[in-house]
Amino acid sequence: MASRIKGINALSALRRPRAILWATAGVVALGFLIALEIAARGYGLPGPITNQAKEVIFAPKSGPLLYGSMALMMVVLTWRQRLIAIGAAVGIDLVFILVRWAVDAQVESGHGHAFGNGALWVILGCAVIALTRRTGPERTLLLKGVGLGLLLVAGRKTGDTWLLITSKTRPTVLDQYVAVADHALGDPSWVAGRIVEATGPVGEHVLDWVYIQLAVAAVVVALYQLRHVAAERRFPRHHLVRTFLVIGLLGPGIYMLFPVVGPIFAYGADGGHWAVADLWPNTPPPVDIPHGMPFNDTTPRNCMPSLHTAWATAIFIHSRKGPWLLRFAGVFWLVATLGATLGFGYHYGTDIIAGVVFTLTIEAALRQFDRGWDRSGIRFVAHGTTVFVAYLVAYRYLPMWMAEHAWFAGPLLVLAMVSVIYGYVRTTRCWEPKATPAPRPEPQPELV
Structure with a gap:
């Protein structure tokens, strides 16, 4: 009886810090929503x-x-x-x-x-x-x-409120810096824009539907991951919704540090008289010394990093353990989202690779938080964070050098992203529980 009471007390002691953590998170979330409400009311x-x-x-x-x-x-x-x-x-x-x-x-x-x-x-x-x-x-x-x-x-x-705040508080955007740096990658938004135009209205409608319904795709994958909750009476330790929400929470903070509106606004007709010129998608911008450019107070500064790419990458990752149909849907949504973000002129290529690194770093950090931090996890999160920060610094301070040395800077940017992808695959593979080999049957004595 005494041992049973001790076990109950120990279980209560374990649950108490978790309850305090959830209560604290709830209070912080409520305070954050109230702060955003006040900020929006101010406008x-x-x-x-x-x-x-x-x-x-x-x-x-x-x-x-x-x-x-x-x-x-x-x-x-x-x-x-x-x-x-x-x-x-x-x-x-x-x-x-x-x-x-x-x-x-x-x-x-x-x-x-x-x-x-x-x-x-x-x-x-x-x-x-x-x-x-x-x-x-x-x-x-x-x-x-x-x-x-x-x-x-x-x-x-x-x-939606964060996007409003970015447009009101960041009157100057850095599109010229990103566009010049994008020459190192071959101006992929301009290339994709011409391809989407060539596909006609059918291709445009498909990509637009995929782009808009990204959250619905996330719900489908999450429902598959959470399908046993009612039977087991508990949630799994890690699932897509957590990654989705953390990406959405941290991403707008980067928007405030690195405000960018996108090529269709900065270099296209949608930017009106605020645009540098009407160049997208037919004429890539010239390689000139970039400057911060004033822009209107209605267009969100929501390009760096590409959160649509980040969310689509998260959907792709979490669909890998599903049935073949879900895995195919994950691939399709990632490819179609990349086509839409670039082909509609919403993002530069530099935004895309930054979004991939952003997601993999967050995903690994959340998995580490669940299983306990170890050396491999800390090393990878530090590596992903370093690459992401290096991207932002290079886009802001080295765009001319990158454009003039595209033969070197372009492959270097891609290799940096590939190093993060490889590190994520290698690190998370080590975290997977190893299958226990089946015991070998003992030899049976022969019957005479």
């Missing part, structure tokens, strides 16, 4: 909290994402509960559609979706059920599911 616009609260009643801008978030939340439910949740969400959405139709409140194209409110209501309803009708581990598990779903939509709203 006369609603922040992430207001935008999310409005979607309880008004037509949501992120209808598919809300249903994806509900799907993530439902990994903690039984199949019967999932069917009830889906039915409730669809029913609530039908009521909202009928009410809007009755009062002639049509959803304007580009300003919202006709569906999505029901999914948000179901997520919030599960939170109320967890607090009022569940206790102990069941309450904790359901609240984790609700938190997982709300984190995805909150991340989307937080990202």
Whole structure:
């Protein structure tokens, strides 16, 4: 009896620091959202909290994402509960559609979706059920599911506010520096732009759909990883949603340090009179001494690094252990995202390689945090961080040298990225548990 009490006390002691960690993370996240809300209000616009609260009643801008978030939340439910949740969400959405139709409140194209409110209501309803009708581990598990779903939509709203802040607080952009450095890679955005134009409207529509629905692809991979949560009553130690959220949290901080709007704005017609010239995608910019250039206060400075590439890389990594269809989808989404980011003129080639290094470093750091830091993990994270910082320093202070010595600088940039990819594969392979060989059968005595 005494040993059993000691075991319970030891288990409680282990859980207490984890509970404190989760509580601290929740307080910090809430404080961060409030700070962003205040910052957005300072510019006369609603922040992430207001935008999310409005979607309880008004037509949501992120209808598919809300249903994806509900799907993530439902990994903690039984199949019967999932069917009830889906039915409730669809029913609530039908009521909202009928009410809007009755009062002639049509959803304007580009300003919202006709569906999505029901999914948000179901997520919030599960939170109320967890607090009022569940206790102990069941309450904790359901609240984790609700938190997982709300984190995805909150991340989307937080990202929108971050983009607003970058456009308001960074009046000068560094596109000329990045464009000159991009000569070392052969101006891939200009090349991809001409290829996408040659594919016609079909290719453009496919790439545009892939680019916009990146979060939905992440939900599909995450659902596969979390498919056993309801049965095992616990979440796996590491999954895609964590990497996705950390990328979205850290990336905008780099935007503030290295503001870049992208070739279609800095060198294309979309930049209006702020653009250097209307050169994209037909004429690569000349190799001139770069300068910081003023730009409007509405275009986000969201190029360095390419977070779409970073997220697509994370999807690719986490789809590797799935069935062949999921692995194929991971490859397709990565390739199509690269085609869209470059072919639509949203990013330079330098942004792309920086995004790959950014993701691999974050992914390795999260895996190390779960399993405990060791020498190989620390060495790789330090290597990835060094390469990423070296990229930013080189783009800012050595662009002319890189353009004039493209035969050397271009391969060097690519080799630096390849070194991080190789280091990640080698390091994470060492972390995988080794399969135990099956015992050899003992020889049986011969029967005479």
